[in-house]
Amino acid sequence: MMFFEKFFGGLRGGVHPEGKKQLSAECPIRSVPLPQKLYVPLQQHIGAPAAPVVKVGERVLKGQLVAAAQGNVSAPVHAPTSGVVSALGDHVAPHPSGLPVPTLTIESDGQEEWVALAGIEQPLELAQEDIAARVAAAGIVGLGGATFPSALKLNLSRASGVQTLILNGGECEPYLTCDDRIMRERAAEIVEGIALIAKAVAAQEVLIGIEDNKPEAIATMQAAAQGSAIKVVAMPSMYPMGSEKQIIQVLTGKEIPAGGRPADIGVLVHNVATAWAVQQAIRYGRPLISRIVTLSGGAMRTPCNVEALIGTPVEELLTVAGGLVPPVARMVLGGPMMGQQFTDMRVPVVKGTSGVLALTASETGQAEASPCIRCSTCVRACPIGLLPLEMAAFIRVSDLASSVALGLKDCISCGSCSYVCPAHIPLVHYFNYAKGDLAAQERGKLKQEATKKLADARNERMARIERERAEAAAKRKAAREAKERAAKEAAEKAQQESSASESA
């Protein structure tokens, strides 16, 4: 079977979109002038939104906790600079809908006054639990874009044991160079961060996977990792190499079981930028309040990489990049393959914002969809081994069950199929729509079950009350009757007695 698979294309799927990384790869990370207002959404991670712990009008310091994590899956949020909380209300979300989301607005006072930080001189002497706890307190989430709370991954993996820790420096999305730059410029910090993560989960083997289109990053990381147990591995440049499933497959030869997690096969994957954030949090006590963002695209005047405070409105970043060169066909947050379009320039940078792209019409390559000719280019492009054309055909006729049977739930939404489709069919849009619909159906089902349970409980309760009332009534009736009987008997007795006494 292995032979069969090799024979018919062992290196499965993937596409080779034009990299366009040269636009910004040679631009060192720049700082952004301190914005007047920062818009910090309460939810910048997967899980429950954080709950604000400051009041409007209160002065906060840079790095101060402003919203605390809620529940098991969540992450806290910190003030990106010192200033006054001017509003706690809705602000446009970094999401295609552009709908407002609960956001803390902080008016900066220009002082950049830090809160007292609890750094550690010898971070590697920390206990495993302490590392995870500090990562959790610093509000660190996966900076590759998934924004899953990092501490949670550390804790889950510590429990199940980690054989291989993989640091993802793939950055397979075209245009993006933020991970490339951070590896080139902050390699020593990243290596220390990796050592901390490895310690936190007692990893036996540590690999850094970097696509071979970033030779400088590979060289720098290799130099920084010299003398440690960390191995730098050059991977072929192919999209979606930076996807968790693919990087694990390429570096370890293992596959995550369907529906499972990397922890199921003893693997943990973190992004290189996350490792940097971990190092900052533990050595210096600095929470996650900034990140590297790539500003690029054919309609961006001077593409570059910036370190932006969380909450910086995109329009402020654009001035750093010299503004836009019209006509702009599309603005995108993240990379072009999986990023999201936005229309309002006031959207803030959040923890998951890896890039801001201004794309021209020729770059987006948008065209009207035509009928599927079953050319199966999408089948060959799918890195998971799905049949996108068949799945989309089922979804078109609302047959979600058949689509699920073909592996809809295994789809990673990488967009390779849509990218190569000669008919320009928005395949991955169908899949995400169907996944959303399925989730809604499942929620509906749960709600229905909950409603039914409540209704059943109510019926039972009503029946019980009725029964109890009836029993009580019966009891009262019995008591009354007993009383009446007793009174009657007493009266009869009294009568008998009186008649007896009369007769006496």
Added chain:
Amino acid sequence: MNPIAHSPHAHAPASISKVMGTVLLALVPATLYGFWLYGWPAIFLWSITVASALIGEAFVLRVRQRPVRPALLDGSATLTAWLLALSLPPFAPWWLGVVGGLFAIVVVKQVFGGLGQNVFNPAMAARVMLLISFPVEMTMWAAPTPLSGEHALSFAQGLAITFGGAQWDTMASASLLGHVKTEFTRGVDLLHSLPGYFEAGDALSGHRVGSFGETSAVLLLLGGVFLIVKRIITWHAPVAMLLGVALPAAIAHAIAPEHYLAVLPHLLSGGLILGAFFIVTDPVTSPNTSAGMFVFGFLCGLLTWIIRTWGGYPEGVAFAVMIMNALTPIVDRYIKPRIYGRDRKGTALPAKKGA
């Protein structure tokens, strides 16, 4: 304002018209050679087949109230008619091209729902229909009369053949497969009927009797390799189809050379090369996966050999392709890619702790 678009926000430089255009380009050398080889009648027949297919497509799209221009410009109807024309006898009368072109587009393609929806390969279905309905006209082969040669037909002679139903003395020939079949029915075996009839060199160069576009194996092969290099098709179906003919032919010929044709005449005869690179690779009517394409192609080849060897017709490519077109959904049902994180049956792989 543009509506909000879903990711990806980039697209490969690919389109349906580009795919079709590349296939058409791959057909150009063999076609031009066919024009030269058979002269004006072939040019007229090709033009009228393509024109009637386009008119048929435009008519149905108008009736279905679909946009006509983009569909005509995508090149799919042209390709269908082009392939059909290549498989017709070069001196066939004009109405054969018209009936075939219209049948391919209107009945086989549009009635089933248009581009991407047809079950059968329109060119092959039309060829089969013509062969069954007009067996005489469909087997009126002509020996090549190159445009630059001394026997070249004039423009007027070409008109007379295609539109006037004129007979020509070069039209008496039979194709190799037809000749073999006829001789068999007369009780003449291969050892006596074949000598002098098959020269591999002629077959490669196309200097022999046959449909006007099928005769030059070299140029068709060239076009096929071009398509593989351009990644329009994959090697699986073509190679498998050639294998499907070559393997049984080799075995049978080794056992009884007087009854069974050798591998080379099989591979270079009839529409096999055209079929292997341009017909079984038709995306619409073939399976989704590479493995599926291999199985599909192999069975097309095997059926072709069986029909050629034991069937009533000398050539079997079109029949074999149609039978396999009908089986494509079955192939797709049983041959699917293995999904990441699952075994071939679709069960999730086991979780291995730490190991």
